[in-house]
Structure formats: C-alpha cells, structure tokens
Amino acid sequence: MQPSQEERCQFYNATGTLSQRAEMARLWQSIVPEEAIACPFLIHGMLAVSALHVAGRRPSHRFRYERCCRQHQNQAIPEYRQAIQTISTDSVGRIFAMSYLVSILSLAAVSDNALRDEERHTEMQTSIDDIMAVVTVIRGIHAIVRPAHLRRRLMNSPYVILLTGHSPLSSSQRASLPAHVPSRYQMLRDECLKDLIAPNDHEVYKLCTEAIDLLEKVHRDVFSVKPLEDAEFSYLVKWIALVPSGFVTLIRERHAAALVILGDFAVIFKWLENIWFLKNWAANALRAIREATSPAGREWLNAVSCF
Structure with a gap:
C-alpha cells in the first residue's frame, strides 16, 4: 500500500x-x-x-x-x-x-x-x-x-x-548554560541527593549522580542549538538512552531522588513545545511525576517549575 x-x-x-x-x-x-x-x-x-x-x-x-x-x-x-x-x-x-x-x-x-x-x-x-x-x-x-x-x-x-542529536557535541560547539542552571544541578548533587537517599546507600547515590552529570551535558547540547526552536527532540531524549539501567530501575521503583531528576529532565521540554507532539509535555510530565513521588520529593519538584 x-x-x-x-x-x-x-x-x-x-x-x-x-x-x-x-x-x-x-x-x-x-x-x-x-x-x-x-x-x-x-x-x-x-x-x-x-x-x-x-x-x-x-x-x-x-x-x-x-x-x-x-x-x-x-x-x-x-x-x-x-x-x-x-x-x-x-x-x-x-x-x-x-x-x-x-x-x-x-x-x-x-x-x-x-x-x-x-x-x-x-x-x-x-x-x-x-x-x-x-x-x-x-x-x-x-x-x-x-x-x-x-x-x-x-x-x-x-x-x-x-x-541528528544522538551524538554529543564537541566542547567547541557547546554553549554555556545560564548561571542558575548549573547551580540547580549542583544543588541536586549537594542537597537533594543527601535529603532523599539513605546515608549508606552508596550505589543509589552513584547512579543518581551519574544521571545528573549526564543530564547537565544533554541540557547544554540542547541549549547550544541555534535557533533553539530548531533543536531536534533526539538531542534531549538521548539522556533516557544513556542513563545507567540501574537508574531506570530506580524510576520504576518510584525512588524519590530518581523522580526529581526525571522532573528536571521533563522541564527542559518547555524549549521544544513548538513541536506539535510535545505540546505541554513538560507540564503534563511534571504533574504525573509529582503524583508518583513522596512529599519530600514533591518539595524538590516544586523548585524545578521555574528552572
């Protein structure tokens, strides 16, 4: 046909x-x-x-x-x-x-x-x-x-x-993120993970740290596309493909720290909502993530809405 x-x-x-x-x-x-x-x-x-x-x-x-x-x-x-x-x-x-x-x-x-x-x-x-x-x-x-x-x-x-977008950009191609964005990622590493992960749970801490580090790089790749409205969605979703499988398991298990990081990933979709199949993607995803996480996780997700 x-x-x-x-x-x-x-x-x-x-x-x-x-x-x-x-x-x-x-x-x-x-x-x-x-x-x-x-x-x-x-x-x-x-x-x-x-x-x-x-x-x-x-x-x-x-x-x-x-x-x-x-x-x-x-x-x-x-x-x-x-x-x-x-x-x-x-x-x-x-x-x-x-x-x-x-x-x-x-x-x-x-x-x-x-x-x-x-x-x-x-x-x-x-x-x-x-x-x-x-x-x-x-x-x-x-x-x-x-x-x-x-x-x-x-x-x-x-x-x-x-x-397009599946391979990382070179250091010369990457633009610098606005100052408040790296600050948010550092806050996740320094405060959020300590707040939401048990002190002796080193493996979970490692998985979440790797996911944050990777998300910051992917965020920079998306931000580096000019004009930003022309960024392919694959620039962003490659984060999903590259995070450790153990981190995906944490999301499935509704671990609060993993869901907060997933919320930071979701909010970046605001940049791509000119694409018809991503209309209001960030708001819809954040609402679902909030419902799935704990009260402590929701407090951290409240801050991501202005990210």
Whole structure:
C-alpha cells in the first residue's frame, strides 16, 4: 500500500522543523515510501503519525483520525517488533525510520495531542506509566544503533539525518548554560541527593549522580542549538538512552531522588513545545511525576517549575 502525495506531504509537515525540511524531504517523501513497498509496517507507521497530527489540527473530526491512528498502529507494531529481532545492514535503515515514528507516538502520549479514551472520547490524564513507556521506546532505539556495523551503515546512508542529536557535541560547539542552571544541578548533587537517599546507600547515590552529570551535558547540547526552536527532540531524549539501567530501575521503583531528576529532565521540554507532539509535555510530565513521588520529593519538584 503506497501513501498518496497528499499523505506524504501531511506526514512531512507533521515531523519536520523549518531547518530540517530541506534535508529530510528526500528521505520521507522519496526514499522511505519507495523502501516501504516491501516494508508495510513503515507505511502504517507513517500513516499513524499523520493521522495523529491531523486529529490535533481538526478537532471536529478528531475521533475519526484518532481511530485511524490506532488502526495503523495496530497493523504496524507487531511486524515492527518482529523485524527488530533480525536486524541486518539491509534492513536497519527502515527499522530505524520506524523507531523514529514510534518515538513520536510514545512522546505524543504525554502531550496534549495524546489519544483520548477510546470508549468515552475523553482526555486521558498523563501517568508515570506513560513516561515509562517513552523510556522503554527510547532505550530500545538506542539498542538498534549500538552495534558498530549497523551504526556505520546508517552513517553512510540517507537515514543519517535521523541520527541528528544522538551524538554529543564537541566542547567547541557547546554553549554555556545560564548561571542558575548549573547551580540547580549542583544543588541536586549537594542537597537533594543527601535529603532523599539513605546515608549508606552508596550505589543509589552513584547512579543518581551519574544521571545528573549526564543530564547537565544533554541540557547544554540542547541549549547550544541555534535557533533553539530548531533543536531536534533526539538531542534531549538521548539522556533516557544513556542513563545507567540501574537508574531506570530506580524510576520504576518510584525512588524519590530518581523522580526529581526525571522532573528536571521533563522541564527542559518547555524549549521544544513548538513541536506539535510535545505540546505541554513538560507540564503534563511534571504533574504525573509529582503524583508518583513522596512529599519530600514533591518539595524538590516544586523548585524545578521555574528552572
């Protein structure tokens, strides 16, 4: 099944920013549809994202397009999961493109463009489980490009544009953060961790410190993109992919310190909320994190709202 030219343009408008459209046009309008002839899950992924985008832009027809989004997701995801099990250098581009679409759909579930309750057609309240779903998806994407031979293949293909933001910037490319931002990170290290972690729990302290250090670097990478509105969301979500697995376990276990750090990560999304699938992402995520953490953790999260 091939998408029409109108559907291709709609999908492209849904995923690109002004500065990326020239570079990504050939990929999404020519290369991906051509390769998708033998890869139906990729076509269904494109149509799912397109339908979700239109649902947010046409409120009077929102139910129709949400249903369309669900139908295409249901057809795409099982075959995509099966393909991940046998990735080769020939298929990695198509699979990585699909992983990009899946990341959009998972991030959108935390935004104001989230799919509504299918039976009652009412807005869904963001939960910590929605954020954990994003964590699972992003870490899965990182696993796809971890093998050196697969990453080399992507680097030497048109799909390389999708790797934007996945690699750290050099020291010469990085801008200095406003003074209050490093101060916040230092406060997390010096005061927050001591407040929320038991004195003898050295492993938890180490995991949280590593997560803070990495978040500060990622924060600087995002801030270094000029104009900031053109930053790819991958600049930010790579933090999820790179934090230690033990830290992810702490989030799942609702450890207060880990949730506070996750809240600092979430608030950076305010910079990227011009992207339709990240609309009000920071506020929705912070609300869910606050509900999941302890009273002591909420006190630290209250300070992050002005971060």
